[in-house]
Amino acid sequence: MNICKPKVVVSSCLLGEKVRYDGGSVSDSNVEDILKFAQPIGVCPEVGIGLPVPREKVFLQRDKNDLKLIQEKSGKDFTKEMGDFSQRFLSNLKGVDGFILKGKSPSCGITGAKTYKNKDRTGYIGRRTGLFAREVKKKFPCLPAADEILLKDKEFRDLFLIRLFLSCLHREKGGEYILKNFRGLLKLFNKTGLKRFEKDLSWENLHRILCRKPKDIKEAVHLGRNILLRNIVA
Numbered sequence: 189m190n191i192c193k194p195k196v197v198v199s200s201c202l203l204g205e206k207v208r209y210d211g212g213s214v215s216d217s218n219v220e221d222i223l224k225f226a227q228p229i230g231v232c233p234e235v236g237i238g239l240p241v242p243r244e245k246v247f248l249q250r251d252k253n254d255l256k257l258i259q260e261k262s263g264k265d266f267t268k269e270m271g272d273f274s275q276r277f278l279s280n281l282k283g284v285d286g287f288i289l290k291g292k293s294p295s296c297g298i299t300g301a302k303t304y305k306n307k308d309r310t311g312y313i314g315r316r317t318g319l320f321a322r323e324v325k326k327k328f329p330c331l332p333a334a335d336e337i338l339l340k341d342k343e344f345r346d347l348f349l350i351r352l353f354l355s356c357l358h359r360e361k362g363g364e365y366i367l368k369n370f371r372g373l374l375k376l377f378n379k380t381g382l383k384r385f386e387k388d389l390s391w392e393n394l395h396r397i398l399c400r401k402p403k404d405i406k407e408a409v410h411l412g413r414n415i416l417l418r419n420i421v422a
C-alpha cells in the first residue's frame with residue numbers, strides 16, 4: 189500500500205495536455221512512471237500568461253545581464269507577464285514536494301533553453317534555464333526539480349525519487365519518523381545538516397540536508413531504495 193503520494197508540480201504538456209505552441213503534448217516514459225506514484229499539479233506558464241494554443245513560439249534573448257522572453261514573429265516581450273505569473277503561481281503553492289518541468293522550453297526548461305543575443309533570434313549564445321523554471325529554483329532552491337532530460341539518468345532519477353518521498357513522508361508522518369527511519373541516509377547527504385535537523389525537525393531543515401549531493405551516491409541509492417520499496421513496490 190502506498191503510504192505517501194508526493195505532490196509534484198508538472199508542466200501540463202508532460203501530463204498529456206495539448207498546450208504546446210503547436211497544439212501538441214509530450215510523452216516521456218520516465219515521467220509517466222514517476223507520476224503513477226505522485227499527485228501531479230499541472231501548470232502551463234505560457235497559457236498562464238494568456239497565450240493561445242496553438243501560438244507563435246517564444247524564445248530567450250539575453251539582454252545585458254538578464255534574459256527576456258520574446259515571441260518569435262511579433263517580437264513581443266512577455267518577460268514581465270511571465271515574471272508576474274511565476275510569482276503568483278509559486279506563492280500560492282502549499283506543501284509541494286518537487287517539480288518536473290519540460291526541458292529545453294524557454295519557460296519551463298530547467299536545462300537546455302536555447303538563448304540568442306538578438307531580438308530576431310540570431311546570435312545563438314548557448315542554453316539557459318527557462319524563466320518560469322528560474323523562478324522555481326529561486327523560490328524553492330532545495331526542493332527536487334528535474335526535467336525529462338535530467339530524469340533519463342538513472343542515478344539522478346533515483347536520488348530525485350528519494351528526495352520526493354522523504355519530503356512527502358515528512359509532511360505526512362513528521363520529522364521524528366524521518367529521523368528514526370532514515371538517519372543513516374540523511375547522514376550520507378549532509379552530516380552538519382543532520383545535526384541541525386536533530387535540533388529542529390522542520391521540513392525546511394530536511395530540505396537543507398537533501399539539497400546536497402550525497403557523498404556516496406551508490407550507498408544513498410541503496411539505503412533510499414527502502415523508501416521506494418515501501419512506497420512504490422509494496
Ligand code: SF4
Pocket residue numbers: 199200201202207208209231232233234235290293295296
Ligand atoms: S513546456 Fe511549459 S510552457 Fe511550454 S507547453 Fe509545456 S507546460 Fe506550457
